[in-house]
Amino acid sequence: xxxxxxxxxxxxxxxxxxxxLFAADKIVLIDVRTPVEFAFxxxxxxxxxxxxxxxxxxxxxxxxxxxxxxxxxxxxSKMVAEKCLAAGFAKVMHMGGGFMxxxxxxxxxxxxxxxxxxxVDRRDPVQx
Numbered sequence: 443x444x445x446x447x448x449x450x451x452x453x454x455x456x457x458x459x460x461x462x463l464f465a466a467d468k469i470v471l472i473d474v475r476t477p478v479e480f481a482f483x484x485x486x487x488x489x490x491x492x493x494x495x496x497x498x499x500x501x502x503x504x505x506x507x508x509x510x511x512x513x514x515x516x517x518x519s520k521m522v523a524e525k526c527l528a529a530g531f532a533k534v535m536h537m538g539g540g541f542m543x544x545x546x547x548x549x550x551x552x553x554x555x556x557x558x559x560x561x562v563d564r565r566d567p568v569q570x
Contacts, residue, residue, distance in 0.1 A: 454538040498529035512537040
């Protein structure tokens with residue numbers, strides 16, 4: 443789904459689209475949640491650029507791969523997408539539903555074992 447803005451377009455991708463594109467190495471996935479949220483659980487290979495310190499000037503180039511933003515629910519990633527449009531990006535993508543939708547869809551992610559602090563490969567237990 444694509445929403446037009448005065449400055450450009452924000453494309454909302456669903457979890458399946460993001461998972462397929464990320465697995466095929468066709469996108470850069472950027473998590474805009476807090477460092478604590480990211481440390482607790484995240485998508486393996488996603489980069490971290492928290493909303494609180496987000497700066498469009500420090501994004502990787504989109505010449506070889508487009509960037510897709512994600513957060514916990516889709517709200518913060520949409521805010522980041524709007525910041526990108528305001529900074530002159532013509533088209534920006536984010537994952538609808540965020541990390542909650544990713545887990546609900548049964549996609550793999552990295553969690554933290556609270557007893558040891560070690561990373562653990564996980565899928566949502568309901569889906570796995």
